[in-house]
Amino acid sequence: xxxxxxxxxxxxxxxxxxxxxxxxxxxxxxxxxxxxxxxxxxxxxxxxxxxxxxxxxxxxxxxxxxxxxxxxxxxxxxxxxxxxxxxxxxxxxxxxxxxxxxxxxxxxxxxxxxxxxxxxxxxxxxxxxxxxxxxxxxxxxxxxxxxxxxxxxxxxxxxxxxxxxxxxxxxxxxxxxxxxxxxxxxxxxxxxxxxxxxxxxxxxxxxxxxxxxxxxxxxxxxxxxxxxxxxxxxxxxxxxxxxxxxxxxxxxxxxxxxxxxxxxxxxxxxxxxxxxxxxxxxxxxxxxxxxxxxxxxxxxxxxxxxxxxxxxxxxxxxxxxxxxxxxxxxxxxxxxxxxxxxxxxxxxxxxxxxxxxxxxxxxxxxxxxxxxxxxxxxxxxxxxxxxxxxxxxxxxxxxxxxxxxxxxxxxxxxxxxxxxxxxxxxxxxxxxxxxxxxxxxxxxxxxxxxxxxxxxxxxxxxxxxxxxxxxxxxxxxxxxxxxxxxxxxxxxxxxxxxxxxxxxxxxxxxxxxxxxxxxxxxxxxxxxxxxxxxxxxxxxxxxxxxxxxxxxxxxxxxxxxxxxxxxxxxxxxxxxxxxxxxxxxxxxxxxxxxxxxxxxxxxxxxxxxxxxxxxxxxxxxxxxxxxxxxxxxxxxxxxxxxxxxxxxxxxxxxxxxxxxxxxxxxxxxxxxxxxxxxxxxxxxxxxxxxxxxxxxxxxxxxxxxxxxxxxxxxxxxxxxxxxxxxxxxxxxxxxxxxxxxxxxxxxxxxxxxxxxxxxxxxxxxxxxxxxxxxxxxxxxxxxxxxxxxxxxxxxxxxxxxxxxxxxxxxxxxxxxxxxxxxxxxxxxxxxxxx
Numbered sequence: 001x002x003x004x005x006x007x008x009x010x011x012x013x014x015x016x017x018x019x020x021x022x023x024x025x026x027x028x029x030x031x032x033x034x035x036x037x038x039x040x041x042x043x044x045x046x047x048x049x050x051x052x053x054x055x056x057x058x059x060x061x062x063x064x065x066x067x068x069x070x071x072x073x074x075x076x077x078x079x080x081x082x083x084x085x086x087x088x089x090x091x092x093x094x095x096x097x098x099x100x101x102x103x104x105x106x107x108x109x110x111x112x113x114x115x116x117x118x119x120x121x122x123x124x125x126x127x128x129x130x131x132x133x134x135x136x137x138x139x140x141x142x143x144x145x146x147x148x149x150x151x152x153x154x155x156x157x158x159x160x161x162x163x164x165x166x167x168x169x170x171x172x173x174x175x176x177x178x179x180x181x182x183x184x185x186x187x188x189x190x191x192x193x194x195x196x197x198x199x200x201x202x203x204x205x206x207x208x209x210x211x212x213x214x215x216x217x218x219x220x221x222x223x224x225x226x227x228x229x230x231x232x233x234x235x236x237x238x239x240x241x242x243x244x245x246x247x248x249x250x251x252x253x254x255x256x257x258x259x260x261x262x263x264x265x266x267x268x269x270x271x272x273x274x275x276x277x278x279x280x281x282x283x284x285x286x287x288x289x290x291x292x293x294x295x296x297x298x299x300x301x302x303x304x305x306x307x308x309x310x311x312x313x314x315x316x317x318x319x320x321x322x323x324x325x326x327x328x329x330x331x332x333x334x335x336x337x338x339x340x341x342x343x344x345x346x347x348x349x350x351x352x353x354x355x356x357x358x359x360x361x362x363x364x365x366x367x368x369x370x371x372x373x374x375x376x377x378x379x380x381x382x383x384x385x386x387x388x389x390x391x392x393x394x395x396x397x398x399x400x401x402x403x404x405x406x407x408x409x410x411x412x413x414x415x416x417x418x419x420x421x422x423x424x425x426x427x428x429x430x431x432x433x434x435x436x437x438x439x440x441x442x443x444x445x446x447x448x449x450x451x452x453x454x455x456x457x458x459x460x461x462x463x464x465x466x467x468x469x470x471x472x473x474x475x476x477x478x479x480x481x482x483x484x485x486x487x488x489x490x491x492x493x494x495x496x497x498x499x500x501x502x503x504x505x506x507x508x509x510x511x512x513x514x515x516x517x518x519x520x521x522x523x524x525x526x527x528x529x530x531x532x533x534x535x536x537x538x539x540x541x542x543x544x545x546x547x548x549x550x551x552x553x554x555x556x557x558x559x560x561x562x563x564x565x566x567x568x569x570x571x572x573x574x575x576x577x578x579x580x581x582x583x584x585x586x587x588x589x590x591x592x593x594x595x596x597x598x599x600x601x602x603x604x605x606x607x608x609x610x611x612x613x614x615x616x617x618x619x620x621x622x623x624x625x626x627x628x629x630x631x632x633x634x635x636x637x638x639x640x641x642x643x644x645x646x647x648x649x650x651x652x653x654x655x656x657x658x659x660x661x662x663x664x665x666x667x668x669x670x671x672x673x674x675x676x677x678x679x680x681x682x683x684x685x686x687x688x689x690x691x692x693x694x695x696x697x698x699x700x701x702x703x704x705x706x707x708x709x710x711x712x713x714x715x716x717x718x719x720x721x722x723x724x725x726x727x728x729x730x731x732x733x734x735x736x737x738x739x740x741x742x743x744x745x746x747x748x749x750x751x752x753x754x755x756x757x758x759x760x761x762x763x764x765x766x767x768x769x770x771x772x773x774x775x776x777x778x779x780x781x782x783x784x785x786x787x788x789x790x791x792x793x794x795x796x797x798x799x800x801x802x803x804x805x806x807x808x809x810x811x812x813x814x815x816x817x818x819x820x821x822x823x824x825x826x827x828x829x830x831x832x833x834x
Contacts, residue, residue, distance in 0.1 A: 048091040053101070054364050054419075055087040057292045061101050062119060069094055076120040079107055084290070086164060086171040089477050096592065099642075100173065103164040104185060104261075121790070122739070160642055160690055167263045167283050168530075169272060169484045170474050175636045178542070178587045178597030180266045180649045180684055182207075182700070186287070189256055191737065191752035191782045193799045196256060197239075197282060202756040202778060203733045204264050205684040205702025207280075208726045210763075210773075210808045211819075213382055214405040215250040215436050215462060218809070220726035221266050222651070223680045223706030224279020224628060226659060227725070227764070228672065231462070231496040232520040232554045232609040233659075236278040236626070238269070242286055242371060244413050244430030247492050248464040251409050251434035254375055257353045258313065258327040261285045266684070267630045267651060268603030270581025271544035274488060274526045278603035278628040288369065289323035289359040290315050296834045301797075303827025307333035307349075321362045329353040336823050337383025340391065341400030341446055344380050347822070351377035365419045372412040379405050386444040387816045394805055394820055398449060399441040401457055407436040423475040433465040442500075444817025450505035453814040454512075457501045464494035483531035490524040490550075498612065513561040518611035524550035530583065538590055542599075544583040551576045554609040556619050568616045575622040579604040593638035602629045605659065614669040623672050626657045628680075644689035653680040655724075660765065662713065676711035676765070678724055680704065695738040702731040711765060722767040728759035728775070746788050753781030763809060770816055776806035784829075791833050798826035 051068055053061040058080045066073045071094070083105040088097060098109055102119070109119045163174040165183050174183055182204045184194060194200050197219065201209030208225075210218040216229055224236040231248075239246045246252055256262065262284055269277035294316030301309045313327035335348035355373040381403025383395055390398050413430040439459040447455040472486035495518070502512035530544030555571035585599035604625045613619040634649035655678035663670040682704040690696045706727040711719040737752040757777040764771055779801050786793035803824040811817045 048093050050090070051088050051092045051097050053085070053088045056084060056361075056364065058083040058085045058101065058105065058107075059292070061085040061088070065097055065101065069097075072116045074116065074118045076118075079121045080105075080119060083107070084288070084292075090479070093592075099162045100164075103162040103173065106161070106187065108161070160645065160688060160696070162642075165261075165263050166285065167265050167272075167281070169472065169486075170477075175638055175645060175647075176589075176595060178540075178585045178595060178599060178634065178636075180632070180634065180647075180651075182264045182266075182686065184262045186260050188752075189259060189262065191750075192735065192754050193780050193782060193797055194256060194262075196253060197262075198253075199799075200256075200262055200264065200282075202758070203700060203735070203754060204266075205686065205700045205731055205733075206266060206682055206704050207264055207702075207731075208728065208758070208761070210726070211253065212809050213438060213440050214253070214379065214407070215438050215460060217249050217253040218726060219249070219252075219282075221264070221280035222653060222682060223678070223704060223724040223727040224655070225724075225726045226605075226661070228659070228661060229496075230608075230610055230612040230672070231464075231494050231518045232552060232611040233672065234276045234606045234608060236276060236603070236605040236628070237280050237282065238273050238275075238277045239282045239284070240273070241284045241373075241411065242413055242430075243283075243415070243428050243470070244411065244432060245466065245468055245490065246432060247466040247494060248434070248462065250436050250462050250464065251407070251432070254409065255329065255331065255351055255353055256284075257311065257329045258286050258355050259284055260287045266649075267632060267653070268581070268601045268628050270579070270601065270603035271528055271530050271546045271583040272484075273603075274528070274546050274548045274581065275490075275524055275550060275579075275604065275606045278605045278626060286355060286357075286371070286373075287313075287315065287325065287327075289325040289357050291317050291321070291323045291359065291361060293317075296832075298832045299829055301827050301829035303333070303797075303825060305334045305336060305825070307331075307825070307827060309829075321360060323359040323361075325355075325357045325359075327353075327355045333825075335380055335383075337385075337395050337397065339383075339397045339399050339401075339403070341398050342402070344403065346380045346383040346397065346403065348379045349377070350379065351375065367415075367417045369415040369417075370413075371415075373410070375407075375409040377405075377407055381405055381438070381440050382819050384441055384444045384811065384817050384819050387818060389445065389449070389815075394818065395823070397441070397444070398446050399444075399455075400446040400448070401439070401441055403440050405436070405438040405440075407434065409434045421476065423473055426470075426472040426474065428468075428470045428472070430468045431466070433463075435461075435463045437461045443814040444811060445815045447503040447505055447508040450815070452505050454502040454504050455508070456814070457503075459499040460496065462494070462496045464492065466490060466492040480534050481531060483529060485529040486527070488524075488526040488528070490522065492520075492522040492524075494522075495519045496611070511562065514614075515557070515559040515561075516612055517557040517559075519555045520609070520611065521553045522550060522606075524548065524606075538588055540585075540587040540589070542583070542585040542587065546581045547578070548581065548604075549576065549578040550606060552606075552608055554611055554619075556609075556611050556613070558614060558616075558619075566614070570616055570619060573609060573620060573622075575607065575609070577607045577625050579625055579627070593642075595636040596634070598633045600629070600631050602627060604628075607659075608672075610670075610672040612669055613671060618671045621671075623659055624657060624674050626655070626659050626674065629654045629656070639689070645687065647684075647686040649684045651680075651682055651684075654678075655680060658711075660711065675713075676719070677709045678707060678711075679709055680706040680724070680727075682706075694740050695736065698733075698735040698737075700731075700733045704729060704731075708765065719765040719767070722765055723762055725762055725764045728761040730757070730759040732757045742785075748786050748788065749784075750786065751781060751783035753779070755779050768812065770812045771810050773807045773810060776804055778802075778804060778806070784831075786831070793831040793833075795829040795831065796826070797829060798824065800824050801826070 053064040085101040198209035201207040208220040265281040269281045298312040309331040311329040315325040333349040335345035337346035353375040357371040360368040410433045416427040418425045442456040469489045498516040500514040526548040528546035532542045553574040560566040583601045588596045604627045607624040630653040632651040637646045657674040658676040660675040685701040688698040706724040733756040735754040740749045760775040780799035782797040784795035
């Protein structure tokens with residue numbers, strides 16, 4: 001049986017009728033036939049057959065499905081053309097096969113009769129408001145052969161489409177993965193107004209996003225975090241863009257432009273991602289070129305604070321086996337902060353992003369994907385506002401200095417895939433480079449307004465670069481054993497220069513002038529394997545192991561212009577570290593709609609050197625890796641025939657040899673040591689429900705109790721018993737999304753709104769009340785009107801619509817001050833697609 005392609009001729013001069021509405025009418029007429037068929041045949045979810053389709057064009061996969069099941073599948077080429085599907089290889093019901101192929105496409109399917117299925121955009125299936133003649137099909141519909149599978153229940157409009165993720169190195173349905181993963185698709189990112197990873201954190205349980213300054217974003221997953229800035233240190237969270245590792249967070253605070261999917265993995269990910277995945281991993285996947293259909297997209301927006309944004313992309317085939325994609329973005333906005341002394345604008349935005357890709361697919365077995373990206377941004381620095389002095393406006397500062405920030409990011413990758421009956425051989429080569437330059441006020445008040453102390457100004461230049469290579473084999477999914485194995489190599493060379501000046505209170509006499517020039521070279525190697533055994537029809541056992549080894553070589557030039565005798569230089573200091581990071585999980589699936597799991601995983605954060613030390617002794621003393629071992633139980637449910645879902649997880653994590661920074665207040669520098677042990681326990685809930693055929697709701701909740709079991713400083717109790725920094729006890733988010741047909745299906749009203757709440761939390765281990773961020777809630781959303789074919793859309797959007805003043809980072813350095821998150825931002829956006 002083959003796929004029948006149907007063209008939408010509503011743009012022509014003939015009858016302007018919706019074929020999709022007619023198909024639904026036919027389906028209603030045939031309802032009695034469905035009932036008769038259901039009485040004679042087994043239920044669809046009780047019968048499976050072996051289905052095999054190759055990854056590639058969606059229409060080709062649907063054609064293979066039609067041939068193997070005996071169903072006739074009618075496809076609207078305009079809807080299906082731009083989409084690809086993952087490969088299927090195994091036992092599927094008709095429902096599960098269609099769900100898997102259509103996952104992430106936004107398309108739906110309906111039964112026209114007992115043996116014919118229509119696949120199209122959701123708006124085509126809307127009920128007509130008045131009787132309309134049924135259009136003739138584009139060509140005769142062949143009679144189907146006897147089907148191997150019966151039709152499913154006719155409540156398809158209330159079913160939610162499956163979500164496909166690739167975080168564990170193969171495409172899987174999110175509800176089948178025995179791990180806590182939150183995934184956001186491109187439409188969800190756009191409708192929820194998630195422009196960066198800090199926004200993503202608001203809607204993800206036990207994920208906190210904040211920022212100290214432009215080059216130092218702060219991310220914490222389940223309490224795992226640090227605030228180190230030295231070049232020879234690492235974070236316990238890894239960020240990957242198209243499977244390429246970002247070496248420094250200074251290049252991580254970017255616009256989520258041209259991103260197809262964001263996946264947040266909570267808990268240790270040491271087996272698949274190795275070093276620096278002790279707390280979790282963030283995986284970003286960009287849109288790939290399409291070999292099937294040409295698509296052009298453009299959007300223009302204007303907003304308050306003189307904001308404007310222009311974005312565009314071209315994607316489509318260049319020949320039979322070549323495809324290309326080019327995306328561009330330009331965004332500008334005036335600042336929402338101002339320095340009262342200098343008159344300079346702060347927290348403004350000017351950002352340019354470019355991303356391109358070429359895909360070569362000469363046959364069904366081989367694929368080469370070459371990608372490159374560039375981004376640049378600049379602004380006038382952060383608005384660090386003193387508390388209790390001046391005009392008491394929380395969005396003005398009194399620094400009186402030339403704050404500035406500029407950054408450029410470059411990246412490229414080559415992914416080669418060769419498919420065999422046994423599995424896929426994959427090679428991924430990547431390069432990342434960024435250069436940033438930032439001058440900012442470290443303390444919150446100009447020296448002329450201080451009664452005592454000093455004003456500190458930092459100027460930081462940073463240029464990390466990395467080369468990575470991964471070789472991976474992903475076995476074909478079989479009934480008994482599946483596995484992933486690979487080798488990973490990393491070479492990193494990074495430089496960071498900190499120029500620090502201090503001006504005495506009153507007259508502003510220069511009392512300190514320091515330069516810290518740091519460089520680190522890292523070489524890392526790893527081998528890993530992860531396999532799943534099917535012990536029975538309902539029970540799986542997964543075990544994995546990764547061995548990692550790395551060497552870091554650090555150099556430091558410390559120059560004190562005011563006290564030359566304190567200056568020193570040291571180079572060629574090296575240290576090697578290794579780690580074993582296992583994973584094990586026992587999974588029970590009593591039905592297609594329920595997954596229970598218990599797992600144990602471990603991750604580690606690499607050791608290093610404190611390259612911002614002010615003595616050679618502190619620099620010469622390396623600190624070792626830290627580890628997080630997690631024990632977790634969880635359950636994932638599809639509810640009421642996939643009308644909703646419910647995901648639950650409870651975890652206990654042991655944080656061993658935690659790396660901590662101990663500040664020396666007189667200099668602003670300090671030392672990094674393996675000083676602490678901690679316990680992290682919590683619960684996570686994610687749920688969704690389709691309220692009716694137009695409105696869906698989603699909910700997420702995270703509870704976290706993260707405390708130090710042992711963190712002593714000298715002979716005193718230190719911070720033992722305190723809560724970890726960036727660890728709110730509660731996080732909550734609620735979302736509503738809807739689509740309504742207007743003008744007899746010729747237009748569609750759509751929208752989404754999200755409310756989030758983050759409980760109060762401390763920013764550091766001391767639990768100083770002056771460094772407490774009070775709990776806050778944020779509200780935002782999008783509402784729009786688009787044409788039936790999606791070619792034209794007009795949207796109103798807004799974030800922080802209640803204009804909440806919430807703190808990103810407080811400071812008690814010299815004076816009490818604070819840095820607030822963005823205020824209310826809103827605008828209007830026009831989208832065009834062809």
